[in-house]
Amino acid sequence: MTGWVAALAELAAAERPAALVTLLRVAGSTPREPGAKLVVTAEALHGTIGGGHLELTAVETARELLAAAARDPGAAGPLVRELQLGPTLGQCCGGVATLLFELVLPPPWQVAVFGAGHVGKALVKLLADLPCRVSWVDAREGEFPAALPASVRRVVTDAPEDALAALPAGADVVVMTHSHALDFQLVEAALRRGDLGYVGLIGSRTKRARFVSRLASRGRTEAELARLTCPIGLPGVGGKLPAEIALAAAAQLLQRRTAAAACLESEQAPARSGGSHQG
Structure with a gap:
């Protein structure tokens, strides 16, 4: 079983909230190809979208979304962010990465x-x-x-x-x-x-x-x-x-x-x- 799939399955069984980050699209040079995935929880990471400032920013965003959903389950919708690796994040790749953030939450009921x-x-x-x-x-x-x-x-x-x-x-x-x-x-x-x-x-x-x-x-x-x-x-x-x-x-x-x-x-x-x- 793929690492991120197994991680999500284990988290779901334990009824722990998580965010799934997907590298949706890329333009130019980026550290990973489209489809790369990262599972983020409040304490841990599973998988990678390439490391560096891109992944650090993705983790910060994912945890902000998880915290917002804990306060208000209505704020749990998906989010798409486009990040400039060079000007915005200071990575040498210099490409553009589009990330999809999806929350996987235990049933509130x-x-x-x-x-x-x-x-x-x-x-x-x-x-x-x-x-x-x-x-x-x-x-x-x-x-x-x-x-x-x-x-x-x-x-x-x-x-x-x-x-x-x-x-x-x-x-x-x-x-x-x-x-x-x-x-x-x-x-x-x-x-x-x-x-x-x-x-x-x-x-x-x-x-x-x-x-x-x-x-x-x-x-x-x-x-x-x-x-x-x-x-x-x-x-x-x-x-x-x-x-x-x-x-x-x-x-x-x-x-x-x-x-x-x-x-x-x-x-x-x-x-x-x-x-x-x-x-």
């Missing part, structure tokens, strides 16, 4: 599903076709299908609370394990974190009432408890079959994600346009 039972299987099947990255957690390895979609990562562990602790801020969490005790442990840990998105628990209103009462007795605040969604799923959608419950839950997750994205876009629009002026 991360969902963790705890439990590989019937509803968990149905939910993950639906989420696999949505623009999200799914972490599917269960201690029972035999409950997972032999093959999983590329967007789904299987986590087999006897310590699911560690998997929850490792989730990025803003991740959505759906708890539907085979054990009420484990459900409680995971819900309590999710609410205690305070930086997750959706925290959903499969079950009835009676189950919610029991959990809320016990959580409150263990120090969880009203604000934290209000973040717990139980029962899960859009009201009026679905039924009692696993696929129906999963469909309602996926619809609720997508609805919340869409609303959050619209809110973020609304907040960031003035900043992109230079802000507003009040007199």
Whole structure:
């Protein structure tokens, strides 16, 4: 496998952002031919577009783009720059290089599903076709299908609370394990974190009432408890079959994600346009 391809594959598997720099066009003398590629992360480089000031400038630009995308995912579009190697960069080649910068970012929507039972299987099947990255957690390895979609990562562990602790801020969490005790442990840990998105628990209103009462007795605040969604799923959608419950839950997750994205876009629009002026 080509070096830059392998590097991008490894970074994608580790969910680390990267920039792919391609030498798009050249005129005159340049250190590399068109098609040369360089993968840039915040800490490392993979491949080369010829070294020297050209590559140094490319790395600086790529890292500026990565930093901008971290602040505003809407700023992740491709960029083309034309660089004069002689007058601008002081390289003896003296040619002109046109560079294409493309960001390769982890999906901003991360969902963790705890439990590989019937509803968990149905939910993950639906989420696999949505623009999200799914972490599917269960201690029972035999409950997972032999093959999983590329967007789904299987986590087999006897310590699911560690998997929850490792989730990025803003991740959505759906708890539907085979054990009420484990459900409680995971819900309590999710609410205690305070930086997750959706925290959903499969079950009835009676189950919610029991959990809320016990959580409150263990120090969880009203604000934290209000973040717990139980029962899960859009009201009026679905039924009692696993696929129906999963469909309602996926619809609720997508609805919340869409609303959050619209809110973020609304907040960031003035900043992109230079802000507003009040007199």
